[in-house]
Amino acid sequence: MTALNINAQIAVIGAGAMGAGIAQVAAQAGHPVLLLDNRPGAAAQAIAGIDRQLGKRVEKGKLSAQARVTTVARLQAVDNIEALADCALIIEAIVENLEVKRELFRQLESLCGEHCILASNTSSLSITSIAAQLDHPQRMLGLHFFNPAPVMALVEIVSGLASDPALAACLYDTAKSWGKKPVHTRSTPGFIVNRVARPFYAENLRLLQEGAADVPTLDALMREAGGFAMGAFELTDLIGHDVNYAVTCSVFDAYYGDTRFLPSLIQKELVDAGRLGRKSGQGFYSYADGITRAQPTEVNSRAVVDTCVVEGDLGVANALLARLRERGVEVIQRDGHGVLRVGDAVLALSDGRMACQRAREDGLDNLILLDLAFDYGQASRIAISCGADIDPNAMQQGIALLQRAGFSVSQLSDSPALAVLRTVAMLANEAADAVLQGVACAADVDLAMRAGVNYPQGPLAWADTIGLAHVLRVLENLQAGYGEERYRPSLLLRRRVAEGRTLHD
Ligand code: NAI
Secondary structure, three states, X not given: OOXXXXXXXXXXXXXXXXXXXXXXXXXXXXXXXXXXXXOOOHXXXXXXXXXXXXXXXXXXXXXXXHHHHHHHHOEEEEOOHHHHOOOOEEEEOOXXXXXXXXXXXXXXXXXXOOOOEEEEXXXXXXXXXXXXXXXXXXXXXXXXXXXXXXXXXXXXXXXXXXXXXHHHHHHHHHHHHOOOEEEEEEOOOOOOHHHHOHHHHHHHHXXXXXXXXXXXXXXXXXXXXXXXXXXXXXXXXXXXXXXXXXXXXXXXXXXXXXXXXXXXXXXXXXXXXXXOEHHHOEOOOEXXXXXOOOOOOOEOXXXXXXXXXXXXXXXXXXXXXXHHHHOOOEEEEEOOOOEEEEOOEEEEEOOOOOHHHHHHHHOOOOEEEEOOOOOOOOOOEEEEEEOOOOOHHHHHHHHHHHHHOOOEEEEOOOOOOOOHHHHHXXXXXXXXXXXXXXXXXXHHHHXXXXXXXXXXXXXXXXXXXXXXXHHHHHHHHHHHHHOOHHHOOOHHHHHHHHHOOOOOO
């Protein structure tokens, strides 16, 4: 099946933030679009709002004046549901309430022709459940846009238990023809993005709760080492803690209390206090006028280092060596087990054990653990950790070497898998489990996380780059270290490591 014809009549119900954005996308693609809202005047206001938005784009030279006029002319506000009888596709974006949505779709089914596709933009309700009471549940699917719909490329095409695969293919092609990046997913809690993204928030909140580092430091690490567009705290301040906490609770409940999705008491306290983030003027950060944001904490060293010795292969951290050489450090290569020696210090990429534990178990004195960087050749910041008994001079030498390479260095308390490595390992683990459970294919999971939440790389491809065996070891060590099911590795990871394959094979 191909995309809907450009002349096919589309309707959007609900003229709020999402409905208006979706209507704009469909109209810009060339469809005639009806917009309905049960608040009198809301649909017309939304169209006027779209006109203003397009006007701004014309002023900036990003859209022609003619395109603005033709797009707005395709949009029509209607005030009764009967006007939607001849639509080819109806997209619902009303209040997030199962009973209200079910009632609306029952009404639509009795009104519309049998070929009309019924779609919901719900982000948390089950498509299977919304469709359950329809006479023809096969025509009901999820069409999950991201906010703001005209800007965000991702659309999750969600199939419920009864959804017709041919209609899912049609919506996929249609979304693509609208310039979007669609992915297929099954109707499971959180679909792809709202499920796979949970560890990004959860692991940072946990690190904060355990005093691993402060808010600005963890945010800076996610951005400057992890390559994420925003840290977890500035991002949840933007999303709104009420919204983000509600999604976490809903996914946690939907998975019967699986501790992988455990909500955070820190975030609950912010919600209880009304510190909802930017919209309330205070979240993790204050948004009051004149407040300067606290800076990430850093460690500095005055030690002078010109030489280091690399023993064996540093794995994903190897790019560090070229960076050191470029800055005039002599790097001597020897056989060994993947450590970097400078003076009395031994640096190594974390394997998920605490530094104190690994130093004792592997007989490594003065061990400094390195966190993951998305790109060790480019990252401007790196996190380190060490045991309490490290020799202060060795610590100074280790920090000096990283500063020579051009990193700002942030020291975390001795935490398993530090910050970026722990976050990425858990994202990859969740993504792997989603693939294992048939929620989506590996390529779609990675695309969803890049296009829906702007991750620098899909978590599965990222795990392949780090090395699956290393990611598995990190998770096993996290599970052993915490003694918690939360960190149990996905069966898919174990299987692929045993088979010697990657997650994208
Ligand atoms: P909103 O509150 O901005 O807009 C909802 C609109 O629906 C309002 O204008 C309201 O008057 C209208 N409405 C409510 N009940 C109605 C009914 N029975 N018939 C006709 N109109 C009705 O909400 P928003 O944020 O646009 O969300 C809408 C849907 O999109 C929800 O299902 C939500 O879960 C989903 N969604 C929201 C995202 C977001 O970031 N806000 C992202 C992706 C999905």
